[in-house]
Amino acid sequence: MRITFVLPTVAMTGGIKVIVIYAQKLMQNGHIVKLVSPPPSSTPFRAKIRSLLTGRGWPVDAKSHPSQFDGAGLDHTILDRWRAVADDDVPDADVVVATWWETAEWVNALGSTKGAKVYFIQGHEVFPYLPIERSRATYRLPLHKVVVARWLQQLMNLEYQDPIVDLVPNSVDHAQFFASLRDKQAFPTVGFLYSNATTKGLDVLVSALGAVRQKVPHLQLVAFGSEIPPTSLALPEGTEFLYRPPQDEIRNIYARCDVWVTASRSEGFNLPAMEAMACRTPVVSTRTGWPEEAVKSGWNGVLVDVDDVDALARGIEWVLSQTDQAWRTLSSNAFATVAESSWDVSATMFEKALVHAKERAARSEIAGGESLSPDAAGLTGLV
Numbered sequence: 001m002r003i004t005f006v007l008p009t010v011a012m013t014g015g016i017k018v019i020v021i022y023a024q025k026l027m028q029n030g031h032i033v034k035l036v037s038p039p040p041s042s043t044p045f046r047a048k049i050r051s052l053l054t055g056r057g058w059p060v061d062a063k064s065h066p067s068q069f070d071g072a073g074l075d076h077t078i079l080d081r082w083r084a085v086a087d088d089d090v091p092d093a094d095v096v097v098a099t100w101w102e103t104a105e106w107v108n109a110l111g112s113t114k115g116a117k118v119y120f121i122q123g124h125e126v127f128p129y130l131p132i133e134r135s136r137a138t139y140r141l142p143l144h145k146v147v148v149a150r151w152l153q154q155l156m157n158l159e160y161q162d163p164i165v166d167l168v169p170n171s172v173d174h175a176q177f178f179a180s181l182r183d184k185q186a187f188p189t190v191g192f193l194y195s196n197a198t199t200k201g202l203d204v205l206v207s208a209l210g211a212v213r214q215k216v217p218h219l220q221l222v223a224f225g226s227e228i229p230p231t232s233l234a235l236p237e238g239t240e241f242l243y244r245p246p247q248d249e250i251r252n253i254y255a256r257c258d259v260w261v262t263a264s265r266s267e268g269f270n271l272p273a274m275e276a277m278a279c280r281t282p283v284v285s286t287r288t289g290w291p292e293e294a295v296k297s298g299w300n301g302v303l304v305d306v307d308d309v310d311a312l313a314r315g316i317e318w319v320l321s322q323t324d325q326a327w328r329t330l331s332s333n334a335f336a337t338v339a340e341s342s343w344d345v346s347a348t349m350f351e352k353a354l355v356h357a358k359e360r361a362a363r364s365e366i367a368g369g370e371s372l373s374p375d376a377a378g379l380t381g382l383v
Contacts, residue, residue: 112370116361123268191257194225201263
């Protein structure tokens with residue numbers, strides 16, 4: 001098949017990482033894959049001054065920032081400036097995939113020769129900082145939906161009245177994320193991902209860690225992220241912070257922790273939680289994304305309600321207070337939770353979803369797909 005992904009500005013995010021993995025897998029299987037995205041929009045001078053005065057520092061040119069595309073070996077076209085992706089930017093293809101609410105608008109506006117139109121949904125993008133009604137409207141467009149989690153599949157059916165949605169769960173690369181059997185750390189160690197996005201709940205996490213510190217002597221904190229923590233949303237005192245660590249070092253961060261914590265208010269999936277479990281680390285999480293489906297309190301971690309600081313603190317304390325033997329059982333259960341996960345299996349499911357979209361477009365059930373290559377319907381299976 002000829003497949004085009006239409007992306008927003010690319011960055012070092014989990015969502016972009018997933019797209020890169022699928023694009024690589026599809027290419028390995030002989031499909032022609034192209035990706036198109038706009039460059040970062042320029043930051044107005046006043047916004048730069050505001051960033052400096054509020055303690056976030058002078059913004060660095062986003063074009064110089066790394067992304068998951070670096071060294072990925074993909075056919076990725078970046079437009080000349082930030083603007084909507086249009087027909088002239090996209091080759092004729094069998095399938096064209098939107099990857100974010102705004103790109104769904106762009107893909108919907110493309111001509112039908114650009115391929116059967118697909119909406120790859122990794123989250124429910126209806127946050128206050130977005131034009132909510134525009135974003136919500138994209139889930140009603142005549143695009144074939146592919147989602148990463150069961151809760152999104154259910155949401156598309158119940159809220160947007162679309163029962164024909166393909167579920168393709170994310171996975172974990174066990175060649176990259178693994179760890180040997182181990183005991184608890186010499187000093188209790190909590191790990192987490194740093195993000196200043198409101199949806200990630202860092203304020204809740206910091207409050208919970210403050211409460212834990214009052215009860216757990218010698219608590220060690222380690223975090224990593226792609227943003228420098230500003231003074232306005234600083235990390236707890238003494239946190240070891242690793243800024244954009246190399247990908248092959250992240251597993252060592254997970255493996256240094258007795259518990260991995262996420263306090264998100266909203267998650268499409270939450271790859272770090274899955275990666276931490278692959279590295280034999282129990283997870284304490286709010287009821288969002290994949291952890292809501294996978295974390296079983298008392299078995300592989302603890303699940304708590306969103307914005308419940310006290311419950312989050314109690315969950316962290318509970319994991320840290322386990323005996324060595326009990327903690328090893330938690331650790332083994334966390335590993336078992338993701339042991340069968342495979343990107344090859346997920347990629348095969350994603351490929352089948354694209355074929356499903358082509359078939360639906362041919363029946364005029366979704367938009368696009370006027371020009372379909374005669375051999376595109378074949379499905380050979382990914383390796």
